[in-house]
Amino acid sequence: MTVEVFMRRAIALSCEQVEAGGGPFGAVIVRNGEIIAEGANEVTLANDPTAHAEVVAIRRAAQALGTFDLSGCTLFTSCEPCPMCLGATYWARIDQLFYGNDRRDAAGIGFDDEFIYREVVLPPVARSLKMTRLLPDEAQAAFDAWCKSPDKVSY
Amino acid sequence: MTVEVFMRRAIALSCEQVEAGGGPFGAVIVRNGEIIAEGANEVTLANDPTAHAEVVAIRRAAQALGTFDLSGCTLFTSCEPCPMCLGATYWARIDQLFYGNDRRDAAGIGFDDEFIYREVVLPPVARSLKMTRLLPDEAQAAFDAWCKSPDKVSY
Numbered sequence: 001m002t003v004e005v006f007m008r009r010a011i012a013l014s015c016e017q018v019e020a021g022g023g024p025f026g027a028v029i030v031r032n033g034e035i036i037a038e039g040a041n042e043v044t045l046a047n048d049p050t051a052h053a054e055v056v057a058i059r060r061a062a063q064a065l066g067t068f069d070l071s072g073c074t075l076f077t078s079c080e081p082c083p084m085c086l087g088a089t090y091w092a093r094i095d096q097l098f099y100g101n102d103r104r105d106a107a108g109i110g111f112d113d114e115f116i117y118r119e120v121v122l123p124p125v126a127r128s129l130k131m132t133r134l135l136p137d138e139a140q141a142a143f144d145a146w147c148k149s150p151d152k153v154s155y
Numbered sequence: 156m157t158v159e160v161f162m163r164r165a166i167a168l169s170c171e172q173v174e175a176g177g178g179p180f181g182a183v184i185v186r187n188g189e190i191i192a193e194g195a196n197e198v199t200l201a202n203d204p205t206a207h208a209e210v211v212a213i214r215r216a217a218q219a220l221g222t223f224d225l226s227g228c229t230l231f232t233s234c235e236p237c238p239m240c241l242g243a244t245y246w247a248r249i250d251q252l253f254y255g256n257d258r259r260d261a262a263g264i265g266f267d268d269e270f271i272y273r274e275v276v277l278p279p280v281a282r283s284l285k286m287t288r289l290l291p292d293e294a295q296a297a298f299d300a301w302c303k304s305p306d307k308v309s310y
Contacts, residue, residue, distance in 0.1 A: 129252060
């Protein structure tokens with residue numbers, strides 16, 4: 001199978017999701033030439049602001065494989081990932097990503113991924129989201145316990 | 156109640172999660188002076204690379220309120236959010252965020268949020284994750300359908 005076949009499946013999911021009343025985004029995750037999980041944007045349908053197509057597909061792929069580590073997998077998404085989905089892609093250790101529409105196309109239909117990209121690069125105090133550091137000395141306790149824990153599963 | 160009370164609850168969740176064998180991160184979401192959702196890092200326990208404390212809390216808050224829009228809510232997290240969680244915070248329209256540990260503290264115990272922050276700002280072709288644009292003309296179909304759809308729920 002060629003990469004175009006997998007991208008066309010992601011695109012088909014994005015089109016079907018518009019028909020279903022959801023957001024116009026679809027994604028598939030492929031391992032060893034086979035689709036192991038699919039997702040579409042369920043934000044408004046599921047009342048879940050994190051349910052972008054890529055996050056949905058990553059969660060399902062991890063469940064299907066029984067691991068949080070998706071090394072060896074490729075993500076095909078109908079649109080360039082926003083910072084949330086790009087972060088999820090790194091945390092999942094996905095090897096490679098193909099995308100169709102880009103962030104400018106998304107902004108053109110009212111999805112302002114570009115705004116979030118601009119915010120993420122700013123230092124916390126400069127963001128439009130008000131961010132305040134609080135009780136860092138107390139917060140350190142869990143990190144200390146983590147370092148001492150013999151049972152921890154690092155990732 | 157003061158903000159310290161809510162931060163201490165987020166910190167308590169982070170400490171309890173280490174005991175439970177999970178990652179050392181906790182978060183709570185507050186609305187009108189009341190905690191409406193709590194979360195802790197479930198990545199390794201739930202085999203879900205997206206299950207950071209903030210994402211878990213945001214998903215639960217949205218379920219509790221029956222909406223994807225968490226305007227009017229404040230997020231208290233035991234550690235500065237990574238790009239995935241910061242993106243989720245923006246998409247959820249959370250008003251304000253308090254954090255305890257920061258990304259340097261997290262890097263110090265092996266959680267490389269800082270690496271992902273550096274990657275996110277790069278253009279797609281310059282990232283360590285290989286990203287390739289594919290079939291943009293075909294991907295546009297869902298965006299066209301979205302624009303024409305009378306039933307769409309924008310967000």
